[in-house]
Structures are given as structure tokens and as C-alpha cells.
Amino acid sequence: MPHDPYKALYIHLPFCKHRCAYCDFATRAVDRDSPEIGEYIERLILDIRRKAKEGELSAIETVYLGGGTPSYIGSKHLSNLLYTLGVSMDLTPDVECSMEANPESITPELVRDIYALGVNRLSIGVQSFDDGLLKTLDRVHDGARAEEAVRMAQERFENVSVDLMCGIPGQTPEMFLESLRKAIDLGVTHVSVYPLTIEDHTPFRNMVDAGEIEDVNEEHEALMMAMAPNELTPAGFHRYEVASYAKEGYECRHNIAYWTGVPYLGLGTSAVTMTQNSARRMRVQDGEVVDDLDRRQMAAEDLMMKMRMCRGVSEDEVREAALLLPEVLEVYRGMVRDNLVERKGGRYMPTFGGWLLGNELYGRLYELAP
Template identity: 65%
Template sequence: MHDPYRALYVHLPFCVKRCAYCDFTTSAVKQDSPLIDEYIEELCLQIRRKAREGELGSIETVYLGGGTPSHVGLSRLSMLLYTLSLSMRLEPDVECTMEANPESLTPAMVRDIWALGVNRLSIGVQSFDDNVLATLGRAHNAEGAKRAVAAAHERFDNVSVDLMCGIPGQTTASLEHSVQTAIEQGVTHMSIYPLTIEPHTPFDAMVLSGQMEEPNDDVEAEHMQVAARLLQAAGYQRYEVASYAKPGYACKHNIAYWTGVPYLGIGKSAASMTQNDQRRMRVQDGQVTDDLNRAEMFAEDLMLGMRMSRGVSDELITQAESQLPDVRRVLEELAQQGLAVHEGNRWRPTERGWLCGNDLYGALFDLAP
């Protein structure tokens, strides 16, 4: 037996084009392709099946991700969301996020998905600089991104945008402009993450051939600090290493991932995580990708907890000590290195800890034998 699922991820692996940095399980498929129809029909069957099996009764957050969910079009999204609404409780207190890209988000889609239960939109902007967007190979321009955000606001209070930093050729001034533009657009949430060159992507080939400079760690750190300064001055709270929100608008679904909440994945390449008191297991495409014992579960909870500004509680540390006897010593060492700090009854990451995340997270995860 496992604890009930409380988060649901639905994967829509289709895009208008594949970006040069992307290593996700996605395909560039024309919007009128019957492949998309077949896929959506299979998703609906899976959702109904999981509902019959009683797996959707405790769901508190839903996330439609991709790929680009908005690329599949309004009629298919309507069928999918209608199936969800018949299969589980999709009330206003259930956070339901849908990812969208500017080139495929229309005012009609905004109105209809809002009426069908989506209450949070996450728009993949990446930059409001046309030169940077061209480098990334995005299908939209800056003006298109602004129009998409404005259209989202016609119905949605909870609008998030993704931005990228540390992109070769991207200046600090360009990043500042993008962050400031997003602030002026009135979004309630922003995710800002550095470009990562993933193996076997076009960007990887360009770096290896010398056509593109490898991202610079110092530039990425500077960009992250600049973004933090601008956003905090504008009233956004940094609640995770790369996530900022106006009060009350932190993403509940992502917090579920970082706090050990069991989640169910439906669709191609979607992962599920089940757990009980003794074991945590992740499954993707029918294959077990992680199988953690109790000690490893505690180590993962500490590592993921330190991604968040609230960190981890003394209570969790005390519980973890039964399996990880060196946990307090390691935390004290991290504090001496300036990577963590103990305040009140919690251990929290410092700014330096976030910037040197590999050192912080690695030390905690390595606690497990």
C-alpha cells in the first residue's frame, strides 16, 4: 500500500518546434496531426481508469505540462479538461496549472480553459529580448510574449512566466529588461533559471564544435543575483532557488515535488512517485527510476527542502537522525562554509548556498549510506 496521490501531472509532449536547448520528451508535430488526437484520447482513457481505481480522490494540484499544452488546440484541451472535471474534484481550491507558449495562447483559449477549471497559467516566455529569443530558437518574439501575458490576464489572476539567464550573448542589461518587463506585465509568479547545455541537443553540438560559448558560471550567478534584487524590490518573495511569487501565489504543485508529496504522472514520459513510511519509488515509462529506502528518503527530503527559502525544520532533523546520525555535524559544516544557517527552529540555505547548490545538495544527499 502507498500513501494517496495528492498531485497530478499530465504530460502533453507536442510543440510547434523543438528549441535548440531542449532535451525533454517532446516532438514537433503539426497542430492538425491525428497523432495528437490519438494521444489526447488515450490520456482521457487513462484519467478515467485512474479515477475508477480510486487514485484521483485526494488530488490537490494538477499540472498540464509539456511540450506545449497550448499547442494541441482548444478543442482537444476542452475534451481533456472536461474528462478531468468528470473524474476528480476540480474545484477552485485545487490548483490547476497549464503551461502555454505565446505563439499558441489565444484569447478564446484563455476564456475557455478558465471556464473548464484551469486557474493558473505558466507562460514560457524565456526572454523579452528578440535577439535572445532568436538565439534560443523560440517561435515567438517579445511583442508576442507581451500579448500572451495580457491575454492571460483577461481571466487569470495567477499568471507565471519562465525566464532564462546565462545565455551566451545575453547581457546583464538584457536580463534586467526582461525581468522588469515581466514585473510591469503584472505577473504574480516568475521562474528564472540558468541555461543548461544538455547532452545530445543542438546547443551541445554547437558548444562542442566551437560555434557557441559554453555558459559561464560566474555570469549565471550574477544574473541570478540581479534577478533576485529586482524581484524582491518589486514585492516578490523568493520561495525556492529559482522561483519568486507575490504573497499567496507560490506554486503549490512544485512545492509538492520539493516536500515529498506523492504524485501521479499520466502520459508519455510522465513520472509517478509513490511512498509509505519505509520506501519511496519513482516510475517513468513503466521503469523504476528511483527506489529509496528510509534513510535515502530522509536525505532526499533534506536536499529538496534546502532548495526552498523556508529550509527544513529541527523536527525533521531530529527524525532524520534515526537514519542519518551525521546530519547535525554535516549541517554545522555547511554553516561554517556559509552555505546554510540555523535561524529559530529551522535550517535554511544562504544566498551562497543557492549559488553553490551542488555543494549544498550533494553534502545532504550523500548522508545516506
Template identity: 35%
Template sequence: MAGIYIHIPFCKQACHYCDFHFSTNLKKKALLLNALQKELRLRISELGNERVETIYFGGGTPSILSLDEINQILNSVYANFEVIENPEITLEANPDDLTEKWISTLSKSLVNRLSIGVQSFFDEDLTLMNRAHNSQEAENSILYVKEYFENISIDLIYGIQGADDARWKANIDKALDFGLPHISSYALTVEPKTALAKYVQKGLISNVDDEQAQRQFLMLVELLENEGYVNYEISNFGKPDFFSRNNTAYWQGKSYLGIGPSAHSFNGSKRGWNVRNNTKYIQELENDNIPIEYEQLSTLDAYNEYVMTGLRTIWGVSLKKVGTVYGANYRKYLEIQAQKYIDEHLLFLDDDKLLATKKGKFLVDGIAADLFMVKLDK
């Protein structure tokens, strides 16, 4: 089984924290959508005999598209690839796009899962982040979506400057009041070359407080787990039967095609990434060229990726798999490197699986980096 990710690189306005590829100029939207469909046709053979089980519209802001435009892309996927009978088809959406009429129309399409970029239910936070919606639109959009969709996720951001623990708890409580089956939550990060980074450098906004972010993450885990959510990946919380199949496939190393400018692809042994420029992307595809670069993963690269992704999930890192797939020296190295984190109660062993403790989850990216193999000494 495989997935297809479709990057829609357009937004109404730029969020201050975002470093994803997007444009607020929609003049080339029609040309780009034609290019997306052309790329799907040109890459028809890349999944081999694998069937498509997930289709994910990310961005950017996919909800900026009309139903006709969404259907055009989905029709191209179905025309060029074998799709399973009941695929998960997710569309990321911003609350300001989710009018009742638009949602009603969308419900008649093949899209069966919505991921809503709420980020916060407080206007102060939304203004700081330069989101296009306000808190009332966030609440209304969820109420509208619940009338037509069952499989719904929202995004929330913690560690926001000026948002104390009481406000963060109120955000979580508000999300829980809606009875949603899935919540994704991420720490605010100051990415280079973003507006937020410039404001921090100029002293207009304070930098992110790591202690606050860690404290709020632990609050999040405790409150959601108490309500029956499973923290199946560091940033993802789902009720049973509502884990994101797209996210799960990614963290478990399944193949996926990335379609659109800046989109990434993976086939188990090779990674690819498309050009991060709308004009170049369109021009290359008009000339029947796929604007992609590839990197063949070495055994060392594959081991490091498995450690990084595995530790973020409830499935952990299998010591047996490390020994069998990557070699006995890799397993020995991992066991030695992991021991200090086990002693510090940041990692633990459950039979064959190496997993992060609750305390270790927030630090897991740094821990994983320390478990990476830089070179294999023979």
C-alpha cells in the first residue's frame, strides 16, 4: 500500500511562523493545477504494483480550491493509479474557508477527512501568528464540519509567546468540548527567514520559551490521554479507529508520491523532492520534465531514519529489526547509546521495542539524533 501527497502552494496570507512553500499570488493557480495533473500522469509507474490507500491534500491552503478543482485532481489520481475501495482522502482546510455551503458541497466529493488549521481558539494568539481567521470562525467551522463529516482533525499550537498555561488548558478544553476524534498539536518554532524570526531578532516579540513548551506538551498528553486519546505519534492524538492512515504510513516507512512544488517522495530506499518554485515547476512540466531530485539512502541513512521515525511513535524501534535489516553492529551500537537514556527514564524497553517515556517524548528528536550512526566502525 502507498500514499499520494498533493501540495497546494497557495494561501490568502502568510502566517508569521510558516516556512512551508506557498504563494499568496493566485494568478498561476490554473497553470499549476494543470501541472499537478501532468505530474501524476508522468509518474504513473513509480508505485509499481502498490495500490493507493491514502490521498492527502496539504499546503499551503488546499481549501482555497473549488470543488471542481479538487475533483479534477482526484479524477487524475484515479485515472492513473489503482486506488483501494475505501481510501482515506484528507484535505487540510482553514476555518475562514469553511462556510456551511462550501462544506456541504465538499461532502459530495470523495474527500472523507478534514484537517482544520485552528491553531488556537484565542484571538490574541491568532493575531500574533497572522492567521486569516478569528476564534469565532474557528468554532463555527468545526460545528459546520461535524454536520457533514465524521473523520475530523484539528491542529493546535502550544508554546505561543504570551499564552500562559491557563490559556493553553482552555484551548485543550475547548477542543475536547467538540468531541473530535483526532487532534494534532505542535510546538511553535521560530524558523529561519520567517516573519516571526525577524520579529524575534528585532526584539519585537520574545523568543519561544522551551520550558513553557515542554510543560504545555506534558499537559496536552495528560489531558488527552485521560479522555481516551492515544498519543500514537508525538504530535498526533487519535481515538481508536481514527488514527490518521496518512500519518501512520509516513511514520512506518511506507512508500508515497509527493506531487506539486516542494513535495517530497519516498519509495523505501530513495527520497525525492520537487523544485520549490511554482514558475519553475510549471515550466518543467510543460516540457514533460519531472522537476525532482533524488537521494539514494545508504544503510546508515535508512537506519537513522528508522530510529528518528520509530521513536516518535507507539510502535517504537524494534531491536530485532535493526539487527536483521541493518546488521548486528547497528543493534549493538543502538543498545549502547540508548542505555544512558534508559537510565534517565527518557527511554524504556518493552520486550523488543525501544520507546520514549512520557518525560522523554518532548526531547525525542534530540535523543534520536544522539542514537544516529555517524559512521560504522568496522
């Protein structure tokens, strides 16, 4: 269908050194010298060139290399991929180009090479700086290696993010705070705090079912999520999304694109493409349509997604949505009454309780246009 220009590009690299026990992403563990990696990169390069010829990369403002563990595939493959991107689109410093990396596969050579080829934001999957918790999570790095990786990245990158996890079996609030303090002391510019979710069909789920580890304690997770801003805000971070904290100017623009209805192109196995125009929004994954929304459903989804962000939605946006969704004003009033949302400065913004009860908050908006 005729569609608005893609503004964001996601490239999926599904390879890892080791598949963690809690992971349910589209990833697989392969040898680093496996020909499968080279063949996959060649297919991606052909896809990038084809999309460039079709004019689909001309308006891209953010690029995100995710996985898997993009850093695991090494400098040679990443250089080939990034060089192709650089000649296929306008990969200037104004384009936010993020790459995920795990501590064990970050080297000075890798940092130097990807920085030279246009990556300007590195997101490191630390999860915890506590060695015992890292073993519980089945990670292949330890806390010292995570610190070393952050410092290596900072040799070139000003914009370094770390992922930290809360609700890990055996994790105390003090352990979580220690990891937060370590990230702050290291001088990172962005921190993502994720509650552990034990997904079906993962080794963690089997371990829970067998009584080998405890299931997630949602109250403990909520406590740790609530503690994060107390530590991060005085250190100069602000919360801009339910799980994301950044120093001013270091917010992840690519993730914001997902939450604000910006069209995005996905390349690689399992990557999702969101195509839209004024009347229709479609998501396609591996050639299959997984979402097909009309104007009313688009309006409801936009409100729902924006409520992930601290700034929520403006009263003007809600009034505009009411032209398609007449019940929306009453839904927002109800969420204010129930303390899921607060009305402040001409905006409807999620409360912390609203985030903790996210399924309730998002569900009320989603149900406006089932």
C-alpha cells in the first residue's frame, strides 16, 4: 500500500555465544566462525541495497542493531554491514545509530571499528554487576568484565547505555541498588531497568516448575522499580519511559519512535516492519501480516503506546482522538479517578501506580477500538 516514509530502521542479528536461561527472543547460539553468520550478513546486505534502491531508506532518522548479540559476530561482519548502510543511506552523525552489545564480546578493536563506521550509541546488556546473580541468570560475563566493557566503550562512545534487571531470583533490593550505583559511578548516560519475566518454553520456566528456583515476586520487582528513580534522579537522570532513564539529550530516539507511532522498517529474521498511511497501519513479520489496524484502532493504539512515556499525551491529542473514539474522554477521566493517570499542565500522564498496573491502563485504551 502507499505509505508514509519509514523513519526508523531495525536490523536483527540473531546470533549469540550462549542462549541465556531466561531468553525467549529469536536468537540462537552458534560458533563465531560459523558460515551461517556470513551467509546471514550477505542476505542483510542485499536487503539493505534493495531497500535503498526502492527509496525506502531516504528518510531514516534512527537505526538500531539488535539481537541476539550484534557484538558477538565480530568486527569483520559488522564492518561489512555498517559500510553497506553508510553507502546506502544518509548515515550522518545526526542519525542515531544504536547497537546492542554484551560485555564478553566488546573489545577495543570492535569499539574503534563500529564507531568509525557510524554507530554512535552503544547499549550494553549488563543485567547486574553481581557475580552470583549473573550466574543465576546464566550469563557468560562477570561483574568485572561488565565494568571493563563499559570503560572500553567510553574510549570512543559518549552515549553508552546499560540494561539492568530487577526481580532476579535471590536478588535483594540492596543488590539492585549496588548495580545502579555502579552504573552511575561508571558515568553511563542511559539506564534501562527491566523486571525479569519468566517466559514459557525457557529453561527458567522449567526450573520454576521443578521447584529449582522461585517464581518472580512481582511485589519485589515493583519495589525495585520504585527505588530506581530515587538513586538515578539525584545523579542527573530523568525517567522518560516506564523502564528508561537518561541524562538530558541521551534519550533513545529509536525506542521513542516505537512508542509514538513512527513508521519503521525491520530487516532480518523475525524483525517487524510497521507500515502506515492516514487510513491504515500494518505490521509484517517474516512475510506475515501480524497487525492490520483501521483509523480508530490506530488512534487507540497511539494513545496506549504514548502512555508508556512519562509525558503521556496532551489534552489536544485526546480531543483529536475523540473525533474517532467518542468514549475516550470518559476513559481518561476514569483513569484519573482510579489514580492510573494524572492530569497536569495540559497533559494526561501515567502515575507510577498506572505503570505498575500497565495491563489495566493500556487495556482500557485498547478496548476503545477492539
